Amino acid sequence: MKKFLLRRLYTSIITFFIVITFVFFVIRFTGDPLAELEDDPRITPEVLDKIRALFGLDKPIHIQYIDYLVNMFRGELGYSLHYKRPVIDVICSKLPYTLMLLIPSITLSNYIAYKLGVECGWRRRSTFDLIVSSIAFTIRSIPYFWLAILFLYIFSVQLRITPLFGAISPGKGGFSLSLDWIMDYLWHYILPFTVLTLRASLALIPYVRNALIEVLEEDYIVTAHAKGIPLKTVKYSHVARNAILPVITIMGLRYAFLIDGAILTETVFSYPGTGKVVFEAIINRDYWLLQGAVVILTLSVIIVNLIVDLIYALLDPRIRYR
Amino acid sequence: MTIKVKLGIYNLKVITKEFIAILQLNKMTKIGFCIFTFILLLAVLADYIAPYNPYERVGPPLSPPSMKYMLGTNDIGQDILSELIYGARTSLLIGFTAAIVGTIIGVLIGLASGYFGGIVDEVLMRLTDAWLSIPTLLFTIFLVALTSRITLFPTIYSIILAISLTSWPGTARLVRSRVLSIKESPYIESALAIGASSTRIMFKHILPNVTPIIVVTIIMTTARAILVEASLGFLGLGDPTVKSWGMMIHYAMKRNAIILGMWWWFIPPGILISLLVLSAYLIGIGLEEYYNPRLRRI
Numbered sequence: 001m002k003k004f005l006l007r008r009l010y011t012s013i014i015t016f017f018i019v020i021t022f023v024f025f026v027i028r029f030t031g032d033p034l035a036e037l038e039d040d041p042r043i044t045p046e047v048l049d050k051i052r053a054l055f056g057l058d059k060p061i062h063i064q065y066i067d068y069l070v071n072m073f074r075g076e077l078g079y080s081l082h083y084k085r086p087v088i089d090v091i092c093s094k095l096p097y098t099l100m101l102l103i104p105s106i107t108l109s110n111y112i113a114y115k116l117g118v119e120c121g122w123r124r125r126s127t128f129d130l131i132v133s134s135i136a137f138t139i140r141s142i143p144y145f146w147l148a149i150l151f152l153y154i155f156s157v158q159l160r161i162t163p164l165f166g167a168i169s170p171g172k173g174g175f176s177l178s179l180d181w182i183m184d185y186l187w188h189y190i191l192p193f194t195v196l197t198l199r200a201s202l203a204l205i206p207y208v209r210n211a212l213i214e215v216l217e218e219d220y221i222v223t224a225h226a227k228g229i230p231l232k233t234v235k236y237s238h239v240a241r242n243a244i245l246p247v248i249t250i251m252g253l254r255y256a257f258l259i260d261g262a263i264l265t266e267t268v269f270s271y272p273g274t275g276k277v278v279f280e281a282i283i284n285r286d287y288w289l290l291q292g293a294v295v296i297l298t299l300s301v302i303i304v305n306l307i308v309d310l311i312y313a314l315l316d317p318r319i320r321y322r
Numbered sequence: 323m324t325i326k327v328k329l330g331i332y333n334l335k336v337i338t339k340e341f342i343a344i345l346q347l348n349k350m351t352k353i354g355f356c357i358f359t360f361i362l363l364l365a366v367l368a369d370y371i372a373p374y375n376p377y378e379r380v381g382p383p384l385s386p387p388s389m390k391y392m393l394g395t396n397d398i399g400q401d402i403l404s405e406l407i408y409g410a411r412t413s414l415l416i417g418f419t420a421a422i423v424g425t426i427i428g429v430l431i432g433l434a435s436g437y438f439g440g441i442v443d444e445v446l447m448r449l450t451d452a453w454l455s456i457p458t459l460l461f462t463i464f465l466v467a468l469t470s471r472i473t474l475f476p477t478i479y480s481i482i483l484a485i486s487l488t489s490w491p492g493t494a495r496l497v498r499s500r501v502l503s504i505k506e507s508p509y510i511e512s513a514l515a516i517g518a519s520s521t522r523i524m525f526k527h528i529l530p531n532v533t534p535i536i537v538v539t540i541i542m543t544t545a546r547a548i549l550v551e552a553s554l555g556f557l558g559l560g561d562p563t564v565k566s567w568g569m570m571i572h573y574a575m576k577r578n579a580i581i582l583g584m585w586w587w588f589i590p591p592g593i594l595i596s597l598l599v600l601s602a603y604l605i606g607i608g609l610e611e612y613y614n615p616r617l618r619r620i
Contacts, residue, residue: 015452026464031471141600143549145556146571146592153580153588164581253455260459264553268575278460279557282467294464298456305455 004319008309012302019298023291024068028061077295078288082280087292091274095296097167098262098273105193106258109201110251116201117208117247118240124213133209136202144261148195148268155191162191165270192269196261200254207250212243245316252308256301344612354604361598365410376404376565384577386586393586396570397577405565406590412566413598416482416551421543423486428493429536433524435494436501446494453491461488462550466559476559485547493539497532504528534613538606545602552595567591 034051037043043051052058056067071077077087120129139147155162163169167188172181215221216239224234259275266275274293281290313319345352364371373392374380379399380391387394393402435446465484470476504510505528513523554560555568562569574580574588 011448011451014448015455018449018452019456023464026468030468035471137603138596138600141545141549141603142596143552143556143568143592143599145553146588146595149571149575149580149588149592153583153585157581157583256455256457259457260553263459263463264556267557278463282463282557282559285467285471287468287471290464290467294460297460301455301457 001313001319001321004313005310008306012306016299016302020069020072020295021065023294024065027287027291028064072295077292080286080289080292082284082286082289087289090289091277091292091296094272094274094277097271098266098275101189101192101196101266101271101273102255102258102262105196105200106251106255109197109204109254112197112201113204113208114240114244114247117205118212118235118243120205121209121212121216121243122235122239124209124216129209132205136205139199139202143264144195144199145264145268147199148192148265151191151195152268163188167272188269188271192265192271195265196258199261200258203257204247204251204254208243208247211247212239215239215243218242245312248308248312248315252305255304255308259297259301340612344608347612348608350604351608354601354608357597357601358605361410361594361601362414364407365414368407368411372401372404372407374401374404376400376408384584386584393590394584396573396587402570402587402590405570406567406594408565409567409570409591410594410598412478412561412564413548413551413595416478416485416566417544417548417598417602420482420485420489420547420551421540423482424489424543424547425493425536425540427486428490428539429497429529429532431490432494432497433501433528433532436498437505437520437524437528443498447498450491450494453488454495456488458488459550459553462554463557463559466554470559475562476554478561478564481551481554481559481561485550489543489547489550493536493543496535496539500532500535501528504531534609538609538613541602541606541609545599545606548595548599548602567595 032038034048034055034057037048037051049058056064059067075088077091079085080087080090083090116132120132123129152164156164167185168181169184169188172184175181221234221238224238229238262273263275263278265271266273267279270276274297277289278293280286281293345355377400380401381395381399383395383397383399385391385395385399391401391403393406396402396405431446431450435443435450462484465487466476466480469480469484473480510523510527513527518527551560551566552568552571555566555570556572556575558569558572560566560569560572568591570591571588574584579587
C-alpha cells in the first residue's frame, strides 16, 4: 500500500509540474505580460522598464522559469489588475463558496449514482433501468450552463421561489452563525447545488451500471447464488462491492468535470465563487487572475485525486495488504 | 466505372454497406442520424432557408415572436431564427474540426507510446495522465483567453486549437491499450522479420486495426467539442464575427433576457445544442455496438 501511494504521490507531483510549466509557456508565448500597462498613458517607458526589472522580466527565459517555480511554491501568483489585490487573496476569499458547493455536491452525487447505478445494473433492461438510463443519457447532452439557465428561469423567474443571483441577500453582511443568515445562505445555495448534483450524478450512473453488469457475469456471483446467500447480500456485498472499485477512479476524475460545471453554474447564478472569478477574469482580461485560478483549481483536482487514490487503496484488499 | 475511395482498408462500397448495417442495428442510432442530418441540412442550406441575413439589422430590437420574426429579434434587431440557422454552421465546423485534430494528436501519441514502450511510453503516459486529470473546460478557457491576446478576439482557429489540445488524452489511452495487444500478434512479428520499418508497421499494420476505435472516438469527441464550444461562447469566448449558439445565450444573459422572461432568445439555442450533442452520442453508441458486439448484450 505504501508503494502504491508513493507512486501516486510521485505521479501527482509530476502532473503539477507539467501543468504549471504549460501555464508558464502559454503565458510567455502569447505576449508581453505587461502589455496591458503599455497602453496606459500615465506610465512612461522608463517606469515600464523599472517594473520589468522589478518582476525579473528582463532576465533570460530559463531564469524566469526558475523564478516562476520558486514563486509558485511561495504562493505568489501575481497581482490582479482588476481587483487591485494579490491573486492569491482574491482566490482564497472566493474559494470557500466554491468548496462549499463542490464537496457536498460530489459526495451526494456519488452516493446517488452508486445507489441508482447499482439498481439499474441489478435490474438491467427493466423499465426502471430504461427510464433512469435514458434520463441520464439525455441530461449528458444538455450543456451545463443551459440546464442552469432553465432552472433559474423556471424557479426564480416564473415561480419566484428562489433568488435571482448571489450567495447572500444584499445587506445580510458577512459570515455569521445566526439562523437568519444560514437560512438565507441555503436559500441561495439550493439551485446551483441542485444543478451541479443532478448533472454530476446522472453522468456517473452509466459507469456504475456497466461496471456492475460486468461483475454480474463473474463465476463467483453464480457461486454466491448457488450457496443460497440472500439476494440483498449478493447485491451489495458481492456485486456492488466489486463493481465499485473501477468506478472510484472515475469518481475522482469527475471532480475535474465538476469544476468545469462550477465555472458555468456560478456564472449563471452570479454565485461569488472561484468559477465566477474565472468568468470575471475573462471579461476583464485579467490574465494573472485567470492563471492563478487555473493553478489553484488544478491543484485542488490533484489533491482530490490523491484522496480518491487513498480511498481506493483502503477499499481494494489487493493493495491494502501488499 | 466504379468509384473507389481508399481510406485505409476501407473503400466507398464497404463504408456504405457498414453504414446501412449500423443504422439497422439500433433504433436510437436511426433517430440520432435523422436529427444530425436535419442540423447538417440547416447548416448547409442556411443561405436558402434563413428568412433574413443574421448579420443585418432587420427589425426593431427585442421584438417578441410574431409572424414576421418567428422567434423575435435580439438586442440589435437581428432575426433570432436566422441566427439559429447560421449558428449550426459554427457548431458543426468547430465540433468536427476540433474532434478530428484532437483525435489525430491522440492517435499519434497512443501509437508511439504503445509501439515503442520504455521511456517513450513513460514520458508520454505521464503527460497523458496529467492532461486527463485537469479540468478540460478551464484549460480551454485559459488557452482561448490567452491566445486572444495575439489575435485581439477569440477566432474560430484559436477555439479549434484550444479544444483539440485538451481533448486528446482519452483517445491516446484507448489507442495505446489496443496497440499493446495488437503488437503481440504474429503478423507484426512477421513484418518485423522481413525488415519493415517502425513507421511502416505503425501506419500500415497497426493503424488500420485501430480504425474502428478512431471512428467512434471522433464522433464522441465531436459531441464533447460541441458542448465545450457552446460553453466557451456562453462565457463570452466565442468568435464575434460568426453566429454561434453559445454566443447567442451569452448575449441573452448579458441583456437580462432570462430575468425579463424572453424565452425565445435563450431556449431555442439550448435545445439545438442539446439535440446536436444527443444525436452525436446516439450515433457514437450505435457505432460502438456495431464494432464491439459484446456491448449489445448489456
